[in-house]
Amino acid sequence: MTDTTYDHSARSDSLLDVSELTVFHGQLCAVDQVSFHVNAGEVLAIIGANGAGKSTLLRTIAGLHKPSSGRISYKGEEISKLAAHRRVRKGISLVPEGRRLFASLSLEENLQVGAQNAAPGPFNIGYVYDLFDWMHERRNQKVRQFSGGEQQAVAIARALVANPQVLLLDEVSLGLAPIVIERIYEFIPNIVTQGIGVVLVEQDVTQGLQVATRVHCLLEGRTSLVGTPQELSPSAIERAYFGSDVTHGPAAQEGHV
Ligand SMILES: Nc1ncnc2c1ncn2[C@@H]1O[C@H](COP(=O)(O)OP(=O)(O)OP(=O)(O)O)[C@@H](O)[C@H]1O
Ligand SMILES: [Mg+2]
Numbered sequence: 001m002t003d004t005t006y007d008h009s010a011r012s013d014s015l016l017d018v019s020e021l022t023v024f025h026g027q028l029c030a031v032d033q034v035s036f037h038v039n040a041g042e043v044l045a046i047i048g049a050n051g052a053g054k055s056t057l058l059r060t061i062a063g064l065h066k067p068s069s070g071r072i073s074y075k076g077e078e079i080s081k082l083a084a085h086r087r088v089r090k091g092i093s094l095v096p097e098g099r100r101l102f103a104s105l106s107l108e109e110n111l112q113v114g115a116q117n118a119a120p121g122p123f124n125i126g127y128v129y130d131l132f133d134w135m136h137e138r139r140n141q142k143v144r145q146f147s148g149g150e151q152q153a154v155a156i157a158r159a160l161v162a163n164p165q166v167l168l169l170d171e172v173s174l175g176l177a178p179i180v181i182e183r184i185y186e187f188i189p190n191i192v193t194q195g196i197g198v199v200l201v202e203q204d205v206t207q208g209l210q211v212a213t214r215v216h217c218l219l220e221g222r223t224s225l226v227g228t229p230q231e232l233s234p235s236a237i238e239r240a241y242f243g244s245d246v247t248h249g250p251a252a253q254e255g256h257v
Contacts, residue, residue: 015038015075015197017037017073018070020070023056023060031060036216038199041197044198044216047215060072064094074166088117091119095167100155101143103144107146110154114158114160114162118163123163127161128161166198168200171203209229215237
């Protein structure tokens with residue numbers, strides 16, 4: 001499927017099903033009739049330029065913004081009106097843009113906060129110490145002493161100890177060096193094989209395409225393209241990302257299409 005059509009038939013097998021979701025900030029329609037689903041074991045990349053509505057979409061799924069219309073279903077249950085902390089308990093975790101860690105607390109204290117509303121499941125603090133092998137020996141250090149990449153890993157670890165089945169990642173690569181980004185993304189194959197569905201937001205399209213099973217592009221709040229990384233051409237992605245009247249954006253010249 002390389003256009004923007006969406007099959008609205010029942011998807012009882014999908015973990016997360018978003019249907020015609022519309023979200024306003026005041027007068028501004030930030031997300032406009034967006035639909036997608038995520039199955040267990042899948043990584044859906046939401047791509048789009050600044051202000052396209054990516055964070056609003058993830059935050060609405062997490063329960064931090066109220067949609068004006070549309071449905072969010074999780075394992076077949078409508079959750080659109082559920083409070084954010086109850087969504088966490090059911091297994092939906094967000095790694096927010098900008099990390100939002102407790103800088104004056106230690107690494108382990110941050111993880112303990114993440115575990116407070118945990119759903120039942122395999123991930124605990126010991127598990128994430130295995131997943132990110134440097135963490136255990138630095139568990140008592142304050143998070144403010146960590147590098148940007150390390151803090152991003154702590155933010156991901158904090159979301160994982162809540163035992164998500166749907167993990168929402170908002171720009172985890174932002175501001176990090178390529179080698180650090182590579183290391184940050186290494187954990188994804190490990191967790192999706194355990195039946196987790198991942199929705200990741202990326203402005204860096206190359207990065208998004210590398211890890212995604214499917215790609216969903218937003219342009220000014222609307223779906224402009226959906227498909228698999230294999231079937232979407234760079235020029236189609238570029239048009240969907242920047243809008244049809246822009247053919248050679250600066251990011252394209254840097255290989256970011
Ligand atoms: N809390 C808010 N109040 C008012 N307007 C907002 C709020 N949050 C976002 N917006 C606006 O909604 C639109 C979508 O913003 P959003 O942050 O969802 O985009 P984004 O795709 O995540 O952008 P970026 O890539 O810069 O993070 C933008 O025009 C933004 O200015
Ligand atoms: Mg954002």
